[in-house]
Amino acid sequence: MKIIVFLVSLAIFIAGMxxxxxxxxxxxxxxxxFLGGILASSIGLAIPVHVLKRIDG
Incomplete structure (x- = not known):
């Protein structure tokens, strides 16, 4: 599960770039x-930082 979430967040980050x-x-x-790119990159970074540390397993 963590790998799928990480890959999705990586794709969002790269799309923002x-x-x-x-x-x-x-x-x-x-x-x-440009603002959409900044928001997408921010969301792509926020997912692993804030969400993945709360997922157990």
Whole structure:
């Protein structure tokens, strides 16, 4: 179970990094896409830090 949650959080983190990088190529929506990348990266880091330590097994 921990491995699946870790892989999902890793995918969310990498997607956030991709969003932050591709924000420069979206005319008119740069700030929104970059903010979405920051939020996705934050969620991707918050899952292992706050959720995985509470899962036993």
């Amino acid at each position: 991709y969003l932050m990088g591709s924000a420069f190529y979206v005319p008119g929506w740069e700030a929104a896409v």
